[in-house]
Amino acid sequence: MEDNERVNSIFELFACDGAGELGRDYLERNLRVSIRISSECYDFLTKWGESPPGDEIDSIITAIGSGAEIGGFFEAANLLDSLDRPGSSHRFSWEISNEYPAIRRAYLRLFPELLSEKLQTPELTSEEQQSHDLTISELQFIERLDCLLVLCEIQLMFLASNFRLMVGTR
Amino acid sequence: MTDCEKVNLVLKLFAQNGEYNFSQENLENDLRVTIRISADFNDSLMRWGQSLPDEDFYVPYDADYVVGTIRSGMKCFLNLRKLYRCLNRSDNVRVFPWKLSTDYSVMREAYLRFFPELTAGDLKVTERLDCLMTLCEIQLVFLASNFRRRILSQRSRGPLDTELVMRQLDEAMKSVEESMRLQRKTRAEC
Numbered sequence: 001m002e003d004n005e006r007v008n009s010i011f012e013l014f015a016c017d018g019a020g021e022l023g024r025d026y027l028e029r030n031l032r033v034s035i036r037i038s039s040e041c042y043d044f045l046t047k048w049g050e051s052p053p054g055d056e057i058d059s060i061i062t063a064i065g066s067g068a069e070i071g072g073f074f075e076a077a078n079l080l081d082s083l084d085r086p087g088s089s090h091r092f093s094w095e096i097s098n099e100y101p102a103i104r105r106a107y108l109r110l111f112p113e114l115l116s117e118k119l120q121t122p123e124l125t126s127e128e129q130q131s132h133d134l135t136i137s138e139l140q141f142i143e144r145l146d147c148l149l150v151l152c153e154i155q156l157m158f159l160a161s162n163f164r165l166m167v168g169t170r
Numbered sequence: 171m172t173d174c175e176k177v178n179l180v181l182k183l184f185a186q187n188g189e190y191n192f193s194q195e196n197l198e199n200d201l202r203v204t205i206r207i208s209a210d211f212n213d214s215l216m217r218w219g220q221s222l223p224d225e226d227f228y229v230p231y232d233a234d235y236v237v238g239t240i241r242s243g244m245k246c247f248l249n250l251r252k253l254y255r256c257l258n259r260s261d262n263v264r265v266f267p268w269k270l271s272t273d274y275s276v277m278r279e280a281y282l283r284f285f286p287e288l289t290a291g292d293l294k295v296t297e298r299l300d301c302l303m304t305l306c307e308i309q310l311v312f313l314a315s316n317f318r319r320r321i322l323s324q325r326s327r328g329p330l331d332t333e334l335v336m337r338q339l340d341e342a343m344k345s346v347e348e349s350m351r352l353q354r355k356t357r358a359e360c
Contacts, residue, residue, distance in 0.1 A: 061248070062248060065244050065245070065247075065248045068241055068244050068313070069241060069242075069244035069245050073317070074238075074241065077317065077318065077321060080321055081321050096272050096315060097272075098270045098271075098272065098311070146321075149317075149318055149321065150318070152317065153314060153317045153318055156310070156313060156314035156317055157272075157311075157314040157315070159310060159314070160270075160307060160310035160311040160313070160314045161270060161311075163247075163251060163303070163306065163307045163310055164251075164254075164303055164304070164307050
């Protein structure tokens with residue numbers, strides 16, 4: 001799937017589950033940048049495998065840096081923080097690491113979840129069901145957003161661990 | 171030494187060695203912002219001590235605030251990184267090694283060890299820049315490892331304790347008054 005097509009598909013999945021409540025424009029402003037950079041990062045990791053060239057690392061680091069600086073990642077994080085959500089969500093996780101192979105492995109494992117049409121939702125306890133009253137779509141939106149944020153976190157760790165890397169040293 | 175004095179001293183030390191021209195307006199600005207944010211981070215680590223402030227309590231200049239500050243300097247960090255990578259650093263004698271780690275106490279120990287080196291008089295400009303880049307690296311690791319902190323901490327939150335919230339608000343008001351007093355004092359000194 002081409003990068004643009006993939007970005008649009010992911011965005012549509014978010015919009016399908018969450019646009020009713022939040023509005024499409026709001027999602028466009030808050031999620032599009034993070035989805036685009038996350039998709040670029042996926043291409044980078046699949047294309048260059050275990051030994052990416054230094055100038056390619058530079059280029060993706062600049063993209064991740066812009067995603068962190070101009071908003072993108074943090075707007076997405078603020079959005080999830082503001083949502084009423086059950087404690088049993090957040091099933092996406094990774095062993096936080098600064099090692100490239102571990103970063104790559106976790107990213108490639110989690111990214112395809114963003115594209116899942118029917119994302120598995122967590123089993124809510126009866127207490128959670130009573131206090132949150134969320135639809136399946138809303139739960140899917142929360143899960144997908146959580147997945148996107150874990151991917152952003154991995155990207156930020158990649159940026160940090162390559163910050164002082166010189167071209168050609170990898 | 172006040173924050174302003176620290177920033178000005180490090181800038182002056184960079185300018186003393188004429189080998190590289192930091193006087194271009196953009197570059198000087200990138201350098202100033204990076205030093206300023208690095209000094210702020212140093213102050214936060216000193217204030218926090220061995221553990222990060224509890225997310226459930228309002229603390230002025232908490233981890234979220236500091237993550238926001240680091241994020242605001244991202245562009246300047248990356249601009250300086252471009253310069254850093256172009257420089258010939260093969261003659262550098264002083265190095266600033268640390269084992270990259272997401273453990274707060276490891277980050278803190280390395281940062282507090284390296285930060286005073288920024289004002290060491292005997293560093294070459296490339297060594298000083300190397301030191302500054304190491305400090306930026308530690309800040310970026312801190313940013314990455316705290317990116318989801320607030321979201322994850324909300325998982326374990328119980329029902330709202332109104333008495334606790336009132337107490338926290340009271341403490342917060344006192345802290346804000348104290349920080350405003352400190353800001354006024356720093357401005358007067360600058």
